[in-house]
Amino acid sequence: MARKQIIAFACVVAGLAGSDAAAQDVIKIGMSFAMTGAGFNAAGRQAAAGARLYVQQHGDVVAGKKIELILRDDAGVADNARRLVQEMIVNDKVNIIAGGITPTVLAYGPLVTQAKIATVVMISGASVTTTVSPYYVRTSFILSQSSWIMGEWAAKNGSKRVVTLVNEWAPGVEAETAFKQRFTELGGEIIESIRIPLANPDFAPFLQRVRDLNPDTAFLYFPGTQAGIFAKQFAERGLASSGIKIIGPGDLTDDDQLDSMGDQMIGMITAHDYSAAHDSPLNKKYVEEFRKANDFRPDFVSVGGYDGMHLIYEALKKTGGKTDGDTLLAAMKGMRWESPRGMMSIDPETRDIIQNIYISKVEKVNGGLWNMEFATFPDVKDPMKVKR
Numbered sequence: 001m002a003r004k005q006i007i008a009f010a011c012v013v014a015g016l017a018g019s020d021a022a023a024q025d026v027i028k029i030g031m032s033f034a035m036t037g038a039g040f041n042a043a044g045r046q047a048a049a050g051a052r053l054y055v056q057q058h059g060d061v062v063a064g065k066k067i068e069l070i071l072r073d074d075a076g077v078a079d080n081a082r083r084l085v086q087e088m089i090v091n092d093k094v095n096i097i098a099g100g101i102t103p104t105v106l107a108y109g110p111l112v113t114q115a116k117i118a119t120v121v122m123i124s125g126a127s128v129t130t131t132v133s134p135y136y137v138r139t140s141f142i143l144s145q146s147s148w149i150m151g152e153w154a155a156k157n158g159s160k161r162v163v164t165l166v167n168e169w170a171p172g173v174e175a176e177t178a179f180k181q182r183f184t185e186l187g188g189e190i191i192e193s194i195r196i197p198l199a200n201p202d203f204a205p206f207l208q209r210v211r212d213l214n215p216d217t218a219f220l221y222f223p224g225t226q227a228g229i230f231a232k233q234f235a236e237r238g239l240a241s242s243g244i245k246i247i248g249p250g251d252l253t254d255d256d257q258l259d260s261m262g263d264q265m266i267g268m269i270t271a272h273d274y275s276a277a278h279d280s281p282l283n284k285k286y287v288e289e290f291r292k293a294n295d296f297r298p299d300f301v302s303v304g305g306y307d308g309m310h311l312i313y314e315a316l317k318k319t320g321g322k323t324d325g326d327t328l329l330a331a332m333k334g335m336r337w338e339s340p341r342g343m344m345s346i347d348p349e350t351r352d353i354i355q356n357i358y359i360s361k362v363e364k365v366n367g368g369l370w371n372m373e374f375a376t377f378p379d380v381k382d383p384m385k386v387k388r
Contacts, residue, residue, distance in 0.1 A: 026066045027323055029312065030094035032084050032104060033123070037075030040101050040223065042256055043301045044073070047122045047140075049294045050305030051098065053286075054313075056293065062313050063321035070094060078107035089115050095323035098308060099136070102126040102170055109133035116325040118315075118332070122308040123301055126170040127384040130352050135325045137332050137351040139311055139344075140304035141273050143171045143221070144178035146249040148383040149357040150219065150271040151182030153375070154247055159217035161189050163210050166221040168195040175221040175249055178383055183219075191215055201226060203233040211242055220248040231261035240264040250274070250371065253362050255299040258369045265369060268362045273355045274300040274341040275371035286340035300341075307339045311346070343379075352382050 033044030060067045070092055074081035081104035088094045097112055099105040099121040109132035112119045121129055121138040130136045166172035180190050192213055196206050210218050250272025253265055276287050276297050290298040315331040336345035344355040357380045360371035
């Protein structure tokens with residue numbers, strides 16, 4: 001963002017600070033999500049559906065004030081998101097921002113910092129995200145959490161020689177880094193690390209490279225929205241019958257895409273913070289009501305939106321409806337609650353999510369494919385921010 005634009009924006013924000021906007025009886029939450037466009041529209045659809053379900057279940061009045069959701073489609077493009085967030089702050093006078101995918105939330109950090117607006121990151125999984133602004137707090141997920149735990153589980157469960165294959169962007173690089181660090185700490189060997197383009201990926205030659213290297217295990221990461229392409233090329237390259245164990249973070253077997261990926265996915269092992277098959281009364285109710293409202297299965301992105309609204313609601317109750325960024329952030333830090341994913345909390349130091357990471361195996365249950373959890377690592381922090 002150009003310096004002149006920042007100064008002009010700051011002046012507008014300063015003018016708003018003394019207006020009646022702060023005292024209004026409506027609390028506006030501006031959501032900048034990818035609802036269209038190639039690649040990430042499924043993530044926006046899931047997070048928005050999760051947020052709306054929370055409001056449907058808990059009502060649209062908190063601390064005596066009405067909650068209004070303002071959803072804007074940034075199509076996953078950073079410049080779009082920056083413009084839309086600025087418009088929502090200046091024109092719509094939103095009180096809170098809900099953040100989307102990584103490239104977009106990295107783009108408007110300076111805006112929310114200038115405006116001092118609490119921003120709940122509901123989709124981005126990159127560790128770096130919450131460092132961009134002191135007004136960012138995350139309820140989504142962190143790829144380094146699940147990848148670190150996957151590295152530990154793999155090292156302790158027979159994997160010795162591993163090839164890593166990830167997308168070339170911040171979350172992919174962080175997933176690779178976290179997995180490699182933990183796996184090699186525990187004595188494993190990385191025989192090759194492969195990165196592929198994020199846009200329009202052709203997995204086939206890279207999957208063939210994995211097969212030719214013949215490791216005992218392959219660690220794979222790509223956004224869940226690319227699952228269909230991956231599944232087709234995975235089958236074509238015969239990886240399912242190769243004897244190579246396939247592992248990765250939960251994006252690999254995204255609940256939203258899993259049923260359409262085919263039986264070749266059976267047996268894949270992933271580490272993640274949520275499965276639609278999570279066995280708790282709260283999650284069973286969540287899945288039932290989510291599917292009734294949306295006619296599709298919730299995935300790990302959906303709970304980022306759902307829990308983001310929970311965090312906002314509970315913080316507003318604590319502040320008596322006050323929405324200035326510093327007061328809201330203070331109320332959010334350290335908060336702990338039960339989610340459809342299990343117990344979770346907000347790290348008061350990093351403003352990041354602390355949550356359980358589950359090891360799951362794809363199984364066919366009642367005719368459908370599900371990520372069935374069989375091991376739990378409780379209260380995992382972002383390993384990239386933990387001093388060692």
